Amino acid sequence: MGAPMALNLVRAGHEVTVWNRSPDKSRAFAAETGCAVAGTPRQLADATEAVVTMLADDPSSDAVHSGPDGLFAGQGARVLVEMGTMSPAHVADLVEAGAAVGMKVVDAPVSGATEAARNAGLLIMAGCTAEEAGPIRPLLDAMGRATMCLGRPGAGAVMKLAVNALIHGLNQTLAEALTLAEAAGIAPEAAFDVIENSAAAAPMLSYRRPLYLDEAAHDVTFTVALARKDMEVTTALAESLGTEMPQGHVTLDRLRAAEARGFGDRDMASILNFMREARR
Known part of the structure; x- marks a missing residue:
């Protein structure tokens, strides 16, 4: 799911840097699209204004966000958008940990299979208000056909x-x-x-x-x-x-x-x- 979503961001004109737990995948994507590659999640957060993650579950999300090389250790990105399927309790933990380092975390999982991801046809369920979604709306619009803002963290x-x-x-x-x-x-x-x-x-x-x-x-x-x-x-x-x-x-x-x-x-x-x- 993550690769076609990132490709749609590139096609929309965003300056994209990628990272993947399998380095060969990120290098291959970069070779195809011309985008940059980060060596660690922390470097990814250092190099970007907003980070979008598409991860499988709570443990994988925790591993990417936490620790000395995790996203929360980065100094650049101020918004982290978690688009995988997570438990609301994990989202609450991410929101709290992000706030402690000055980062806003938005849960914005998607509905739609890989074909919808390729066609930017995903439905995005955002755990925030429409106003809070404003700064990341260009990113969401590049990946999805519609974003429904549900008002509060964890609702997505x-x-x-x-x-x-x-x-x-x-x-x-x-x-x-x-x-x-x-x-x-x-x-x-x-x-x-x-x-x-x-x-x-x-x-x-x-x-x-x-x-x-x-x-x-x-x-x-x-x-x-x-x-x-x-x-x-x-x-x-x-x-x-x-x-x-x-x-x-x-x-x-x-x-x-x-x-x-x-x-x-x-x-x-x-x-x-x-x-x-x-x-x-």
Whole structure:
């Protein structure tokens, strides 16, 4: 996700410096785009006015932001925009740590797959007011089709988890529906055509259709392990708020079962194949 988002910033005319935990990736991106490369997160913060991060989870975000070579040790950037899927508690920690060194942290996770990232078609959920988003609006507009400002830190993270709970639940339910149709002798393509044109249609179904129908022929875009992580964070948040998520727990159980069967590194669309194996 991060590479096409950074590329859109370059195309929009921003002066971009990149860093990646895999140095070869940042060097290759720089060679392609002509942007600069930082050796550490601290150097990245030293060299820029604003830093955008796209990280997988709380531990990876903490490692990049904290420590002597972390973003918070830098002296240049005054705004840090965390666009990965994080827990609200982690966002609160980042906001507090940033404030201690004079940096404003904004949680601004996104909805949309890699194709949306390439086309600057992401929906951005920002944990700030519209006024607070003003200074970083040119960056957000270069990466997304719309930014919804939710008023306070952590609100973006909450809405991202809520949206992903719907997506992962839909992923599981679609797998069940297609498995049911196949068991009755209906071809997967025909069943998908009907679902895609029914009241149950959702944008995710259309852009992930190739993966559902032929997982092995396409690159992984979002792993089962990441989906399991999302649902663990989401159900933990619900518990802390006293909110029931019975469907969420079912989704989490199925993701854990699939991961235990070796599906962890496969695309989340592989839940369909996991359900087919369970049928046998």
